[in-house]
Amino acid sequence: MQHETRRAAREAAAREAAVQDAPTAPRERRGNRKRTVGIVVASVAIVLIAAAAWVAFRALTVKGELEAAQRLLSDSSTDMTMQERVTRMGEHAHNAASAAGDPIWRVAEYIPAAGDNLRAVRVSSEALDVVANEVGAPAFAAMDANGDGSPFTRLLPVLEAATPEVTAVAASVADAASSDFLIGPVRSGIDQVNTVVGSAAPALEVAPLLLGADGAKNYLLAFQNNAEFLALGGSAASQTLVSVDNGQIGIAGQASSADFANGVAVDVPVDQSALDLYSWYLVDHVNTTMSRPDFPTAATLLKAFWERDISPGPVDGVIAIDPIALGRVLEATGPITVGDVEITSKNAVSVLLKDVYTWWDPYASKAEARASDAFFASVATAVFDRVAAGDFDLKDMLWAVNESIENGDLMMWMQDPQAASLLEGQRVAGVLPRDNADATTVGVFFRDASASKIDYYMKSDVDLNRTCTDGESTFTVTTNLHLDISQDDADDLPRYVQSAVWRSEQFRTEVFVYGPPGTTFAGFTADGRDIVPLRTDITDLGRPVAAFQLTQHPGESGAVTATFTGAGDFAPLELRSTPMVHPVKVTIDDGCS
Secondary structure, eight states: OOOOOOOOOOOHHHHHHHHHHTTTHHHHHHHHHHHHHHHHHHHHHHHHHHHHHHHHHHHHHHHHHHHHHHHHOOOOOOOHHHHHHHHHHHHHHHHHHHHHOOOHHHHTTTTTHHHHHHHHHHHHEEEEEEEIIIHHHHHHHHHSSSSSSSSHHHHHHHHHHHHHHHHHHHHHHHHHHHOOOHHHHHHHHHHHHHHHHHHHHHHHHHHHHTTTTTTTTEEEEEETTTOOOOSSSSSHHHHHHHHEEETEEEEEEEEEEESOOTSSSSSSOOOOHHHHHHOTEEEEEEEGGSSSSSHHHHHHHHHHHHHTTOOOOOEEEEEEEOOHHHHHHHHHOOOEEEEEEEEEETTTHIIIIHHHHHHTTTTTTTHHHHHHHHHHOOOHHHHHHHHTTTOOHHHHHHHHHHHHHHHHSSEEEESHHHHHHEEEEEEOOOOOOOSSSSSSEEEEEEESSSSOOGGGEEEEEEEEEEEEEEEEEEHHHHHHEEEEOOHHHTTTTTTEEEEEETBBEEEEEEEEEOOOOTEEEEEEEESSSSEEEEEEEEEEETEEEEEEEEEEETTTTTEEEEEEEEEEEEOOOEEEEEOOOOOOOEEEEETTO
């Protein structure tokens, strides 16, 4: 019997359909979730790819701008002034910093390892932006502006305003440079920027102090004479006291060797090793204060001489410069005229170290001696006036200063501890390295022992060799001196140029060879007419020293070889030597590197 009604049939069908559909509902929901997750993942991937592409695009922009800035500084083929270069460089640096400061870039800096590289690029760009646009461009504008006071007076507010920002960005660069994940090009770039801003920050901090922002400062300028050479350059017979007060620079006094109480030692503590090598002449004659190859020693002696014999001071710093450096400075200032003599970058050395002695004979009379001293003083004043007025090409001046520092023709010492710390370890400080960590430095220095001005004609070469056996290094230093003048020409030299003792017959030179720290003197050989050892048992400035005396007739050569041995780690070899009219020819053969 059929009991189903139409309603019952519909209900039964619905129940059957529900039973059939029940297992597929969860699968559909899972499918929907998968599709949703896939869409999200794809969207995130697209965003990440887009972000990566954006950062890559920005990176290309930064790279292009930084390379353009670098080309501006390194390309000397254009006629742009230094100010124009810095302004253009500032534009590129600002564009690079803006591109690297993008929010997406900053988020990407959180990516492990890769983010460190992005951060390094950004802070490098920001540092160049600050240096160019917060220091360089305003400094040029201040120096060029018309107004009261000297250009350096107008420069002071710029330096004081920029110092906090440069200090902050220098800290950021140093922190970014400390990462171990930087790739080659990024590492090279940030290390260069770190060197620049790392030096600029402390320099800006101390610059106002040096320019007399908090009161007048006095700096003693010692003019060295390389025609009568000493270890650091030459006789310091002519000196000028420069006063700086709130950027205003002026000459406060001048003196020559005749104005000092020579023969009476100044009250300055000096190592016994220095006195053993250079005698009491080091401390009781102002001319020979440059005998020891350590500028802090010379500077403190010069300061003491001036404050005792010329003016009570105080002397806040000492700067040494020679005619070789002066010739480079004249490249930036242009020629000067003293009396009827034009002095240029090309003839400065010959005029000041040779020609001047044909015009006056200081032995003839006090008037002749005063005329010679007055000429040197006038040269110093003329150059000083150009520099103090800012009347020079900055690009050429930067080259002149840097080249002179690297060759030992320009040295500086400061009494203020903050300023002194800035000079520490720098070539301008005139100090031999105390260890062999960065370079294994050997020193070869000369001192005229003839009381002459013959060294305008002296030429030299040094061969520096290192060999290794069983963990021990042997350093062989061969020094050759050649007096490049004939006997006839020597006979015709002015009396003041000839030896005070032997006239033109012969000339004596002392050679001081400073071995590397951690070595001992092992022996010597000599090749010449009259070469004798003076001292080979002294340690000075933390180094073994071998001192010799060479006697030469005009036209003769003489060579001496000193050997030092030692165990331990030695960095690559380098030579420090006396700055000479004819630069020392150096040959280095490191058989152990």
